[in-house]
Amino acid sequence: MRFYEYESRRIVERAGIPVTEYGFCTSAEEAREAAKRIGGPVVVKSQVLTGGRMKAGGVKFADSPEEAAAHALDILELEIGGHMPVGVLVDPKAEVAQEYYAAVLWDGRARRPMMLFSDMGGIDIEQVAEEHPDHVGRGHVSNLHPVADFAAKQVVARCGMTGSELNRATAVLAKLARLQRDYDMTLAEINPLAKLADGSFVALDAHMEMEDEAVGRHKKVLTEIGVDLSEPRETYEPSEFERNVKAIDAADHRGVIQGKDHGFTGNIGLVIGAGGGSLTLTDAVRSQGGKPANYAEIGGNPSVSKSAGLAKEVLQKDGVEKIAVMMSIVSNTRVDIVARGVIKACLELGRDPAETIAIFRIPGAWEEEGSKILEKYGVEYCDRSVSLWDAAGRAVKKVQG
Amino acid sequence: MSILLDADFTFLVQGITGREAVNLTRECLDFGSKIVAGVTPGRKGREVHGVPVFDTVEQAVAHNGRPIDGAVATVPPAFTKDAVFEAIENGVGLIVIVTERIPRRDVAEMVELADLHGARIIGPNCLGLIAPGVAKMGGIGGPAKDAAKAYVPGPVGVMSRSGGMTTEISSTLTAAGLGVSTAVSIGGDAIIGSTYADLMPLFEADDQTETVRADDPGVMKIREFDHLGHVAAGDALGDDDQQLDAVGDRFDDRILCEARGHGDDRTVDRAAVVLDCLSDGVEHRHAVDLAAETAGG
Numbered sequence: 001m002r003f004y005e006y007e008s009r010r011i012v013e014r015a016g017i018p019v020t021e022y023g024f025c026t027s028a029e030e031a032r033e034a035a036k037r038i039g040g041p042v043v044v045k046s047q048v049l050t051g052g053r054m055k056a057g058g059v060k061f062a063d064s065p066e067e068a069a070a071h072a073l074d075i076l077e078l079e080i081g082g083h084m085p086v087g088v089l090v091d092p093k094a095e096v097a098q099e100y101y102a103a104v105l106w107d108g109r110a111r112r113p114m115m116l117f118s119d120m121g122g123i124d125i126e127q128v129a130e131e132h133p134d135h136v137g138r139g140h141v142s143n144l145h146p147v148a149d150f151a152a153k154q155v156v157a158r159c160g161m162t163g164s165e166l167n168r169a170t171a172v173l174a175k176l177a178r179l180q181r182d183y184d185m186t187l188a189e190i191n192p193l194a195k196l197a198d199g200s201f202v203a204l205d206a207h208m209e210m211e212d213e214a215v216g217r218h219k220k221v222l223t224e225i226g227v228d229l230s231e232p233r234e235t236y237e238p239s240e241f242e243r244n245v246k247a248i249d250a251a252d253h254r255g256v257i258q259g260k261d262h263g264f265t266g267n268i269g270l271v272i273g274a275g276g277g278s279l280t281l282t283d284a285v286r287s288q289g290g291k292p293a294n295y296a297e298i299g300g301n302p303s304v305s306k307s308a309g310l311a312k313e314v315l316q317k318d319g320v321e322k323i324a325v326m327m328s329i330v331s332n333t334r335v336d337i338v339a340r341g342v343i344k345a346c347l348e349l350g351r352d353p354a355e356t357i358a359i360f361r362i363p364g365a366w367e368e369e370g371s372k373i374l375e376k377y378g379v380e381y382c383d384r385s386v387s388l389w390d391a392a393g394r395a396v397k398k399v400q401g
Numbered sequence: 402m403s404i405l406l407d408a409d410f411t412f413l414v415q416g417i418t419g420r421e422a423v424n425l426t427r428e429c430l431d432f433g434s435k436i437v438a439g440v441t442p443g444r445k446g447r448e449v450h451g452v453p454v455f456d457t458v459e460q461a462v463a464h465n466g467r468p469i470d471g472a473v474a475t476v477p478p479a480f481t482k483d484a485v486f487e488a489i490e491n492g493v494g495l496i497v498i499v500t501e502r503i504p505r506r507d508v509a510e511m512v513e514l515a516d517l518h519g520a521r522i523i524g525p526n527c528l529g530l531i532a533p534g535v536a537k538m539g540g541i542g543g544p545a546k547d548a549a550k551a552y553v554p555g556p557v558g559v560m561s562r563s564g565g566m567t568t569e570i571s572s573t574l575t576a577a578g579l580g581v582s583t584a585v586s587i588g589g590d591a592i593i594g595s596t597y598a599d600l601m602p603l604f605e606a607d608d609q610t611e612t613v614r615a616d617d618p619g620v621m622k623i624r625e626f627d628h629l630g631h632v633a634a635g636d637a638l639g640d641d642d643q644q645l646d647a648v649g650d651r652f653d654d655r656i657l658c659e660a661r662g663h664g665d666d667r668t669v670d671r672a673a674v675v676l677d678c679l680s681d682g683v684e685h686r687h688a689v690d691l692a693a694e695t696a697g698g
Contacts, residue, residue, distance in 0.1 A: 111509050111592050143509040144517075184504050186591075213478070214504040275589065276563020328569035329551060331543025363572075365543060384551075384572050 001210040002233050004047045006089045008206040010225040012190065015179040017172055018202045020094060026087040031072030034090040035065040041093040044071040049233060050081030058085070061093060082237060094204060098165075099192035101125050102173050104141070104180035112140040115155045115177055117169065121192040135159050147177045168201045169193070183221070184214030236262055241294065241313055248309035255302025255333070257310045259294055261317065266291025268358070268399050269314035269323035271307075271342060273298030277328030277388065284389050285324070290396035293320045301332050307341025308348070315349055315356065322358040324395035329384060335362045335370030343377055354378035358398040361391035403532035403583040404558070404603040404610070405495060405521075410536055412471030413438040413461050413493075415484045417449050421499070422475040424540070425529075426450050429473075431545035432537040437465050440484075458491040471495040473529060473539055481525070482507040489520050497539050498524035498594070505592040512594050522594025528564035528586040541586050542568055555580015558604040560597050562589045582610040 003011065006024040013019050023034025024047070035042045046058030053059050058080050062068035072088050099121035107114040117137045120128045129136045137158030141147055152174035156166055172193060180188040187209040194204045210218065215229075222229060238246070245259035268290050272278045278297045285292050294314055298307070314323055325342050327333065339360065346353040353374075360374055363384035371381035382391055416422050417439025427450050429436055438461035439454040441447075447454040455461045462469055472488040474481055474496060481500045488496050489511075496515070498508075503525050515522050523530060529539015533552040541564065542548025551572040557579050561567040564586040571581045585600060587593055604610045 106505060106509075106591065108591055109596075111512050113509075143506065143513045181506065184506050186505075211504055211506075213502045214506070217479075217504070274563070274565040276561065276566035277569065279563075280566060328563075328565040329572055330565070331540065331547060331568065365547060385576065387573065388569065 001212055001215050001227075002049055002235075003208045003210070003227075004049065004086060005045065005205070005207075006047055006087065007225055007227060008208040009089070009203075011179065011183070011208050012176075012203050012206040014221075014225070015175050015182075017175050017179075017190070017206075018200065020092050020202050020204070022092075023090040024087055025072060025090055026076075028069040028073040028076070031088060031090050032065045032069035035062060035068035038090065038092045042068050043091050043093050044068055044075060045089045045091065046075045046078060046080060046085040047087045047089055048080045048083040048085050049235070050083050053080060056080040091204075094194060094202070095197045096192070096194045096204070097197055097199075098195040099204075100169060100195070100201075101128070101189075101191045102169070102176055102193045103187070103189040103191070104173075104177045104185070105187050105189070107140065110140055112143055113177065113180055115139050115141060115152060115173055117156050117159050117173055119159050119161055121194075125191065141177050141181070147174060147181065149174045152177060164199070165195065168195075168199075172201055172203070183208075183218055184211045185209060186211045238262075241317055244313050245296075245310060248306060248313070252303055252306045255298070255300035255306055257299075257302060257306055258297040259310060259313060260296075261294040264292055264294050265319075266293045267319045267321065268395060269293050269317065269320040270296050271298070271311050271314055271323050271325045272296050273327040273333065274330070275299060277326075280328070280388055281324075281326050281392055284392035285396060288389075288393045288396045290392065290399065293317050298327060298333065298338065301334060302337070302341070304337055304340045304344060307338045308344040309341075311342040311345035312349060315345060315351070322356055322395075322399050324358050324392070324399075325360045325362065326388065326391050326395070327362040327364075328388065330362060330364035332365065333362075334366045335364055336366040336373055338362060339370040339373045339381075343373065343379070359391055359395040361386055361388075402607055402609045403535055404600070404607050405530060405583065405585075406532040406536045406538065408535055409435070410470050410538075411435045411437045411465065412473060412495075412538060413440060413458065413469050413488075414449075414452070415440045415458075415472055415474040415488065416476040417441055417452065417454055418444050418447065419475055421540070422473075423449055425473065425475070425499075426452060428540065428542075428544050428548070429537050432531075432548060433545075434536040434538060437461070437469060458487050458493070462491055468492045468494075471497070471538060473497045473499060475499045478503045478507075482511055485511045485522070486514060489514050489518050494520050495538075496520065496522050496594075497527065497529045498522060498588075499527065499529065499539060500524075501526035501590070503590070505590065508590065508592045508594075512592070515594065523585060524588040524590075524594060526590045527588035527593075528567065530583060530585040531581075532583045533581050539586070540564075541584065542571075551575060552584060553580040554582070554609075556582055556610060558582050558607070558610045559584040560587055560600055561585075562587055562593075582607060 021038045025031040025034055041063050044060050046053050058075055060071040062071050075088050101118040101121035103116045104113050118128050118135050120135045137155040139155040153170040156169045176188055185208055189207040190203045192204050194202055239261055241261050249257045270292050272281045275297055282295055343353045346356045357379045360379055361382035374381045414422050414426055418441040436452050439449050439452050440458055440461055442456050444454050445456040472493045474484050476484040478500055481503050485496055512522055528541040531537040531541050531552055533554040542551055551568050553575040557574050559571050559581055567584050567586045571584045
C-alpha cells in the first residue's frame, strides 16, 4: 500500500519522529488557516500518488496566508499524471542547516531489514552510494531481537558523523527501524531528514509503503490516520478489460484468473498460466516477434465459466482475432475444464473455435479428456512434447500468417 | 542420492485436516513418502488417509519415538509463523512452507529462528520438493501417477521460483532422456528460506547430481538481481516500463538461467543446472541442450 505524503507524515509523527508544524487541507480556506497557524513563508504541495509534482506545478511557495490559499485553489484543481489530488499539504518553508538521508528497507539476500543513513541527504541516495560510499552507513536489524539503539548508532557513525548530530540522528533512525518493523513497511524513507538552524532534527519528507499482505493486521492504525481502506491505490486507472476480469474472478471462488493490458497494444490474445508459465510464455511470444494484446494468469482450478469469462474478455479486446491458450504442465488445473471454457467463449461470441484458437497447449491433469473435447471442434491439441517456446512460436506464426 | 530427501526421510504435515493438506498427504503417500503424523490443534485422535493427527508437534514426535525429519506447513498465513516456530523448536530440520501471502516480516523471523537451530526452510509460497523414485514433500507434480510421468530419476538438479515451471522444466529434462536428481520449488515471495545460492552447494556435494569435465567455453554463472520492490530491468520483456508494471510485482527477482561452468581444468557441475523459469525460452532450451551435450562427455 502506497501512502500520500501527508499520511506518511502522520505515520512518522506517531512513531515519535520530530516533524514540523503542518496542515493537510482540502480547501483554500483550510490552507489559509494552516499557513496562518504555521506563520511565515510556507510551501503548498499537491497530494497525489504520482511523482513529478514540482514540474507539473503542484508545489508552490507562498509568503502569506492569502497567497497560500490562492495556490491551494489552483493546485486542488490540477491533474498530475492522470490523478487529481486528494488535498494539499501546507508545510513551513524550513531554514535548513543540513540535510540527511535515513531509510529502513528489506534486504532480500540477508533476509533482514537494513538501515541506511547518509549525511548527504536531499539528493539521489543511489548516486551518493556510488560516488561517496564513505558517506553512507548501512547495518542490518535482527528479526528476532528488539531493535537496539546501538545498532542505529553504529549505522550513523559509519557514515562519518559524530557529536550531538550523531545522537540526534541515532534517535530518529532507531524510531524509523521500529516503525518499519511494527507496521510491516516495505519501505520507510526520510529524505531529507533536516537539521534546522536551531540544531533540531525534523523529518521534512517521508515516504512510506506498507506490504499489501500485512494491511489486514494494521486496520486500526490505518483508519486512525485517515486511510480509506475501501479505496484501491492503483498506480494507473485499470482498463475495462482489467476491471471485467477482476469482477469475473471475484464472482466465483473456484480457481483464479488475472488479466492485465496496461501498455499492451498487440493482436495476440493470451489465455495463459500459471504464474511462472505466464511470464515465460509472454517472453517467448515477444522474443519470437509476436505482439501480445494482454497478459493473463490462470491458477488453481477455475470453473468452465471462469475460464470462458477470461477467454471472452480477451477476444473482445480491440484488434484481437485469435487467442493462444497455453500453460506450463498443470497438476490441479483441469485441462478439460479450460478446454470447455475457451470453446464456450468462442461459441458465445459466434466464432469458430478452430479458427479462433491459434494454439492450445496445456499438458497435465485430465489432458486426454481435454484433447477429445478440442478434437470435436477441430482445435489442435498440443501436449507436453511441444515446448512452451515452440507453442508460443506457432501461435505467433498463426496470427501473423 | 539426491539432496535433502532420502528413502528414510520422515515428515509431518501441519494443518493436515485442511483441504489442500488432505490432498497432498494422499499424493505424497502414494508416491512413497513417509508421512508419520499430522498436526491440527484440537483434532487429536483423527486420521487423514491413515496418518494419525495430533494437537502438538511434541505429541507427534513422542508418538514417532524419535525426531521427525521434516514438516510441510499448509497453515493459513496468520498462523504459519507460530506453526513453523513450533516445528523448529521441536527438532524438525527441514520445513516446507506451502502457504502464500505471509507478511515478509513473519517469514524473516522464521528463517532467522531456523538459522539459529540449524534448520532449513523451503518456501514459502512453494510446491515443495521431489526426489524422483524416492520421496515427494508437498504438492509438486500433483498426484503420484502424474508426478512419476514428469519426474524420472537422473543427474540434473532443478530449482525454480515457480511451482508450475519446476514441473515443466523437469518434464522437458525427462523427455530429453536426462532425468532429475532433486527438484525444488523454492517459492516466489520476496523473502524465502532457501535461495538458489543456498541450495547450490548441496547439489554440488551430491553424488547423483553428476559432475563432468566440460570443454564448453560458455562460462556461466548464476546471477540474482536484488530487488527493492522494483521489477528488475526487463531484458526479456523489453524496455516498455508500462509492460513491466502490467506484468506486476509477483516475480521481482529475475534469476537468469545459466549453467555453471569453469575453465578447462575444472569441472562443470552439469547437474547443477539452474533453470530459470522467468527467462525467455532461448535460455531455457540452451540450458537443456548444454546439459544434453555434456551428458555425452
